[in-house]
Amino acid sequence: MAKLKYDSFYRYEEWTGILKQIQSEHPSFVRLISLTQTKQGKQLWLAEVNDPSTGPAEAKGAYYVQAGLHAIEGAGVTAALHILHSLLTVDSYRDLLKRVAFYIVPCVDPDGTDYALSAQVDIRNRYEPTFKKNELMPQDINGDGYVLQMRWRDPLGLYKEHPDEPRLMIRREPGDEEGVFYHLVQEGLIRDYDGTLPVNPRRVDFNRSYPVEWKPSAVTSAFPFSEPEMRAIAEFQVSHPNIFAGVDFHCGTHAVLRTAYKPDQQFHAGDLRTTLQIGKLAEEIIGFPLMSTDHYNFGGTPARLNGNSNDWAYAKLGISHYVIEVGFGLTSIGLQSDEILRSDDKTREEYTRRLLAFHDERGSRIFMPWRTCDHPQLGEVEVGGMMVGNARFMYPPDMTEVVPRTTGFVLKHASMGPRLIIANAEAVHLGARLFRIRATIGNIGALSTDVMQEGGSPDMKRPVTVKLVAGGIGILNRSSVHQTDSLAPAGGSLAVEWFIRAEESRHTVVIEASHPRTGTVRCDVSLKDS
Template sequence: MKRISIDRFHTYSEITDLLEGWAASYPNLARLFSAGESPEGRQQWVLELTCHAAGKASDKPAYFINGNTHAGEVSGSAACLYTIQHLLTGYAQDDLCTHILDTRTIYVMPRVAVDGSEYYLTTPNSVRSAPRPYPDTAPADGLTPQDIDGNGMILKMRFPDPLGEWKISEQDPRLMVRRTPDEFGGQYYRVLPEGLIHNYDGVEIKLAESAFGLDFNRNFAANWFPEHKQEGAGPYPFSAPETKAVADFMLSHKNIVGTLAYHTAAGLFLRPFAHLSDDRMPPGDLDIYKALGVLGEETAGLPTFSLYHQFWDPNSLTLGSFPEWAYEHYGIFGLEIELWNLPKRAGIEYPGGFKGM
């Protein structure tokens, strides 16, 4: 049986190879099909996991797991692949894995942003969701990060400037630290990403807006608003074939009763609402979300935050997201899990939540 590699992230062809191998090795437990095709011709694979000898997949309550809605958050697809491998290898060996596949159906879409993640993994560049120009097709003015020297990386550049905000660290000359407001008479620098400047005016070097501004997690139909109110929303709900494929898949599988989306950033679970306070949610639903939060903290050691109250500034809402659509339009309990936590790894705690991040 093919197994995932834990020392790197997998490309599209490697994920395809793994999924096809698992479907071939476990014909009674795994079936592979495509939920849709991306603009660049890649399949949005879904692996259906259930014991077919114990009943039809469509007759069992199902859970839908997806990852990599955002192209660079590749830990999400890694978690999806690990989930698949754990369930398949655990069947008939582990009581819980066996019970799950005998009585439930698990649908796993390891990678939503199939084009964007391939771009992220195979080039030095970053992209939010898809390498397609949005909202403008013309290059934006300013500095666009680019691998100028062809070494496969986009690094930071420092150059001397008496008005610069940075100075070399006394502890490590490779590091830059902030200059304090009352400092003068030293060697100071400006720090910018490696790249090219478009339409330089000879004075200001500003960072250009990304050419690829579409955000799949702002393109779902629940509480969708256009670009002037929600950056990255797309021209209309489900305008991205990738998000439409997710919605179409769920709408064609009415046995789905819950969903979890793997993201990467803050080390926590996120739940609706994103646009309303908790007192607007039906009390019974809020109780269930809180109970799920307790379970998540007990099993994964991660807290559960409200998108509205704790994760974002209520004056700058997150509109058109997947868990909102799953809850408000599809009618199930949707959660996101943010894997990893860079600030915490650096020793920084946010006791009041993650507002403004």
């Protein structure tokens, strides 16, 4: 199996090639599923990983992994591939595959990720034109293959070069008259230009398009799941009730993010306790601080991130789910999470200077010199500036340390799923081929069968079902099937009992207990005349 690379980030053809190679080398363990086609015709691949010797994936509890939900987050793609690679190459993980299936989507936004890596463009996912006058339409104007920035001199310009680092453009202070001032916009053409300063295009953010707490804004999709990639992801998750947990890899300030669907004081106590306990475990294994999504923003003031994957996973799916922020440019220069999140404009200027110096020392390029260009609408402009893709991404070699730790948590998290056993099964002969069958169904996993008690919509909650599977018997109970809404973790149990009449030829019966998030367990019970 090919080794993963840590010196650069994967583009579509590369990571799809890895998926196909892994599938060809492990055809019984890996199945590739195309969830949909992107707007540019790429396949949205999901890798189903499962040990078929213990049954199909849909008959087991499952763990869901996704990455590349944002275009400028290439390290997450590598993190997802590392999980897939580890499951098939590390012997100690093979036992986990016998009882847990994995669904891995290495890159939710193949179109945007390739665009960000090739054009070095500042984009969350994709642009959506509004067809307004003076709307900037990003594109390569000077033919260098990138979509960077444009600047032109104007005494009314709002930007100027940093006095100590001319590569860095900074905001003009009120009353400042010293130096040369510029207008600064993204490289591109301007729709119906009338001489007014261009306005930025509308940017669609996939992680603001989940329907839970969705609100229309400048970055949400037209309506929840209107983007084909997001709709396909949602349809897969809802149609697979065996998923009990998952992660969503992003690339920002180091953090393990938990849902902020409700304020903690309004959260179901058991759900909050489970979320915090597993989150703290992630903090220990990965080394990143556990945070709530509403505290994960610059300035330190709580802010609602409407329509995100964590809230969807809790409120709709009812699973144990975290967003893992594996890092970006500012973490590569050694900044801690609290330093980044509490920063203001001035400190971020200093951080960018340090980032430039960091890449200068290593010979990696994050700045394109300004070059004069004849713009068809603006006349003479300069094109260049920060190469946002390289500057925003973490320094690739950092992945060698971070990625194995994230895999360590994911596989530990996956091992904590609900797990049914059948204990104390017995058949007592009552005479004349009448028997009383008793057993206890227990959950020895670290999560309840519902996983979240209040989280999850009603259609996603399934009962634990227990029944006898055997021909040649008559079940005398009023109900032949036992059910319970949920079994608590680490010892939750249900006592079951049947009275049956068995034919002379019947010597055993089978007790079968099942739940989508655990799969099915069976126990043979011998019928012996006393």
